[in-house]
Amino acid sequence: MFGLDNAQVLNYNSMMQGAVGALTTAMFLLYAFTDYSKWVSERLNCLGAMVALLIFHLLTFSWPFLTGDMPGCAKYVAGNGSSHGWDWCESLRPINFWLYYIGYALIFGIGLPCLNNSLQSLYSQILGKGRQGTMQGINQAAGCISRILGPLLMSTTFSSYGPRATWMIEIGLISVCLFIWCSTYRRLKPAAPVV
Template sequence: MYTSPALLMVLISLISIILLIFCFSESYAGVVATNEQGVRGRFDMIPKYDRAAAISCIYLWFMLQSVATNIEVIATPFAISLYNWNDATAVFYNGILQFISCCINVVNYIVISYTRIGRIDKRKLLIFSCSCFIVYHLLTFPWPFYGGPLDFIKIDDNSTVEDTSISGGCLRRYEWCAYTSRVPLIIYVFSFIVILGFAFPFTSAPLGTVFSEILGPRKQGMMQGLFEFGACIARCISPLILTILFERSGYLWTTLMHLGLLSIGMALLIIFYQRIVPLRLRPKSGIPTPYKEGVFYRL
C-alpha cells in the first residue's frame, strides 16, 4: 500500500535520468553573449535585478512547497481522525481525491498555456492562487460551528490495542480529539478537489517565469539553485514541524501556520507588486542604474 508508489517513483526517476543524459542538450537562449574569456562587450551592460522581487519569488516557492507538504503529510491521519476511515480506506479515498484534483490541475495548465488566461498579468495569477490557498485553509479550519468532538478508535472489550488498519478514529493519546470539531466531508472533498485544483497551477506555472524575467538575460544557475533550495528547505523541515503540531494539537496549528505563511506571501505580492516585473534592460534616460561593474546612464 505504501511501498508501491515509492517503487513507481524510483522507476520514473531512473527513466528521467536516462532521458536527461541522452536527450538533453544544454544551451542558453536569450543570455547576453560573452567572448571566449567569458567577458561581455564593453557596452553590454545588464542592470542588477531587484533583490526584493527575487526574494519574494523564492519565498512564494517555499510557501507553495510547504503547503503541498502539509497536504501530503496530513491528508491520511486527517481523514482517519476526522472521518473514522481505516488506513486502507483513507489511502484509497485520498488517492481518488488527489487524482481528480490533479486532473483539474492538468486542465488548468493547458488553459494557462493555450488560452488568453496565460496572457493575464502573472502577478494577478499569483494573487488569485494565493487567495485560493487561503480559502482552502479557512474552509478546512476547525471552526466551532462545524460540530464535534471527534470519535476515538473503537477497540474490543478485552483489548487496549488501537489498530487503525481495522478501525478509524482518533488515538486516545490525542487529547485534542475531545474538543476538536469535524470539517464536514463535503467541504473537505470540495476544497481538496476544486480549490486545490485551481490553486497549485496558478502559482507553479507563472512563478518560475516571473522569477526568470526578474533576473533578466544573464546566467541564472546560482539564483535558480537558491530558488529550488527554498523549496527543498520546506520539504525537509515541514514534515517534522507538521508531525509535531498534529500530534500535540491536531490540525488547528498546522492550519494556522500555513495561514500565516500564506498571509505573508499575499503581503509580499501586494507590497512589491510594482517591483515584481521583468528586468528593464533599457532604463529611463538620465536615471543612474547599477550593474555589476558600477553604475551606468542612458542618454
C-alpha cells in the first residue's frame, strides 16, 4: 500500500502492533485501577469508540480524488517467486503513511479496548440478574462466528476487489452499528432490579 519492501512492512507493522499492545495494556490498567467508568459512561464510551473507528476508516480510505499511483501495486510477487496482477490496482490511490500507522495504533490501542470493556460491562448491566450465562454465551458465540467468517469474507473480497471494497464493508458495518446504537441509546440502561 505504501511502496515498502517486505522487510520494511514487517518492521513498521511490528512497531505498530507493539504500540497497539502498549496502549491496550495502558487502557486495561486504567480500567482496573481507576474509576474511569465513573468518569465516562459506558454508553458514551462505546459511541465514541465507534465514531473514532468510522473516522479512521473514512480518513484512510483510498478515495478516487486522491493524487498519485500505488508503487509496485500492479505486480505482487508471492513468496514462491510467482507474480500476480490485480485489476483494481490501477484505480487505487495512495493514502498518507503516517495517518494510517499512527491512526491505527491509536484507534486499535485505545478505541477498541474502550469499546470492548464498556460494551461487555454495559451488556451485563442491561441483562440484569437473569440468564447471564446463556446470554453471555450467545454473545460470545456471535463474536466467535464473526472471527471465523470475517477473515474469509474480507480476504476473498480483497483478492477480488481490493482494499476499497474491504474498507467500504467496514464503513458500512460501523455505520449500521452506529445507527442502531443511536436509535436505542436511551434504552441502553441497566436493568431495573427485580422486586
